[in-house]
Amino acid sequence: MSDPARVVSLYRYPVKGLSGELLKSVSLTPDATFPADRAFAIENGPSGFDPAAPSWQPKIKFLCLMRNAKLAALETNYDDASGTLTVIKDGMPLVEASLKTEAGRGAIEYFFEEFMGREARGPVK
Structure with a gap:
């Protein structure tokens, strides 16, 4: 007889392709996704994604550790209530902005375009 399954973490x-966050607990809803998991992605050059009619896109169209190893140097934190994404490197916040506002998304886009440099395949959005 095997031991019952248990959740360890x-x-x-x-943000798809960036660091994960360890959660102490989570409230799940039947037939719903894991809350705030991969709710956002950062487009690496034109991908064909249409925000007016969102549809699944493969991860290679976005910034991701698989193709952009320098992302491993970053830690990210997301606050559900404010929609604020904080990007940290070596313990220092580099950018903090709300993904709920156009200005906030613009600040995050600008940061990643600068951070990625030549690895960006076009405008980062």
Whole structure:
């Protein structure tokens, strides 16, 4: 007889391709996704994604550790209530902005375009 399954840790990845967050607990809803997991992604050059009619896109169209190893140097934190994404490197916040506002998304886009440099395949959005 085998031991019953048990949950050892819970992680979510609010921005696809960036660091995960260890959660102490999470409230799940039947037939719903894991809360705030991969709710956002950062487009690396034109991908064909249409925000007016969102549809699944493969991760290679976005910034991701698989192709952009320098992302491993970053830690990210996402606050559900404010929609604020904080990007940290070596313990220092580099950018903090709300993904709920156009200005906030613009600040995050600018940061990643500068951070990625030549690895960006076009405008980062």
